[in-house]
Amino acid sequence: MKLIKTYFVPILILILFLAVSPSLYAQKDLQINKVFEQYGEMKGVTMVDMTNEMLDGYDFSLFKSITIKNNPTAADFIRKCLEKDQEGAKKVKQVVASGVLTSVYLQLPRKGQLYRLILFNQSFQQENKITLIYIESKNDSENILKLILKKK
Amino acid sequence: MKIRYKHTLSFEKGDKLIEKYYDGLTTVADEKELRSFLSQPNLPEQYKVERDILGFFEAKKKKRISTVQLIPFKRWSSVAAVLIVGVFCIKFYMTAYSTNFAYVDGEKITDAGKVKQNALASLNDLSSDEVADGLNSLNDSELIDQQLSVFTNN
Numbered sequence: 001m002k003l004i005k006t007y008f009v010p011i012l013i014l015i016l017f018l019a020v021s022p023s024l025y026a027q028k029d030l031q032i033n034k035v036f037e038q039y040g041e042m043k044g045v046t047m048v049d050m051t052n053e054m055l056d057g058y059d060f061s062l063f064k065s066i067t068i069k070n071n072p073t074a075a076d077f078i079r080k081c082l083e084k085d086q087e088g089a090k091k092v093k094q095v096v097a098s099g100v101l102t103s104v105y106l107q108l109p110r111k112g113q114l115y116r117l118i119l120f121n122q123s124f125q126q127e128n129k130i131t132l133i134y135i136e137s138k139n140d141s142e143n144i145l146k147l148i149l150k151k152k
Numbered sequence: 153m154k155i156r157y158k159h160t161l162s163f164e165k166g167d168k169l170i171e172k173y174y175d176g177l178t179t180v181a182d183e184k185e186l187r188s189f190l191s192q193p194n195l196p197e198q199y200k201v202e203r204d205i206l207g208f209f210e211a212k213k214k215k216r217i218s219t220v221q222l223i224p225f226k227r228w229s230s231v232a233a234v235l236i237v238g239v240f241c242i243k244f245y246m247t248a249y250s251t252n253f254a255y256v257d258g259e260k261i262t263d264a265g266k267v268k269q270n271a272l273a274s275l276n277d278l279s280s281d282e283v284a285d286g287l288n289s290l291n292d293s294e295l296i297d298q299q300l301s302v303f304t305n306n
Binding site: 040041042043044045046047048049050051052053063065066067119121123129131133 | 251252253254255256257258267268270271273275277278
């Protein structure tokens with residue numbers, strides 16, 4: 001009885017932490033999180049953050065995107081982040097032009113019930129535009145990619 | 153038939169212990185012995201005062217011990233329970249309700265329609281012609297044909 005009383009509160013706190021932590025930290029462990037933090041509120045940047053939202057017929061738990069114009073430093077920084085985040089991930093598609101990564105779609109390992117995708121593209125048409133998207137969904141990644149690969 | 157109750161300590165020894173107690177010379181063992189002497193039933197009235205004194209301290213000691221044991225466990229259990237309920241309420245609120253916002257040139261937008269517009273625009277950037285051409289060039293069979301043609305042309 002004394003043993004139960006001694007360990008009751010620490011066990012409760014441990015259960016609490018284990019129950020809550022996966023959902024709160026599914027994307028906090030990624031390096032690309034720094035991109036959203038550093039560049040999200042700057043001029044010339046568009047950042048979107050949506051949770052539990054339907055978009056174009058698809059159900060996302062989390063949708064985060066950032067579009068940066070005319071910033072080669074940001075592009076290099078994003079590539080460095082992607083180098084680390086792609087460890088253990090499946091490269092669905094990749095485009096390298098003149099030795100420089102210009103487009104990559106990464107399927108990250110699942111976190112609990114969530115499928116995770118990182119999508120990156122650098123476009124040189126008209127202006128230097130970088131697009132980085134992070135998606136979490138309970139739907140299979142393949143279905144989400146169908147939305148992305150639709151030709152407009 | 154009368155039942156004679158045999159006291160643990162004789163009255164003489166009891167009186168000596170009481171005298172020693174008032175002189176402040178009793179040891180812990182002496183006080184223990186004195187308490188057991190005074191706690192037995194059917195003591196004469198002359199011991200009522202000493203019984204009340206030592207009996208009072210005994211009750212206070214027991215009360216203090218039990219209070220110290222219960223309070224920390226109850227307090228921390230209630231704190232932990234409140235924390236758990238609070239966290240699950242927050243988690244439920246976060247998962248039940250959607251939160252949408254966007255930053256455009258440093259300005260925050262919370263209009264759901266405009267946020268979705270910006271989200272779709274970012275998805276359109278990914279499905280541009282340039283990307284599609286790049287993806288088409290990754291078609292394996294075409295790539296193999298291209299590479300083999302180098303050898304057949306030679």
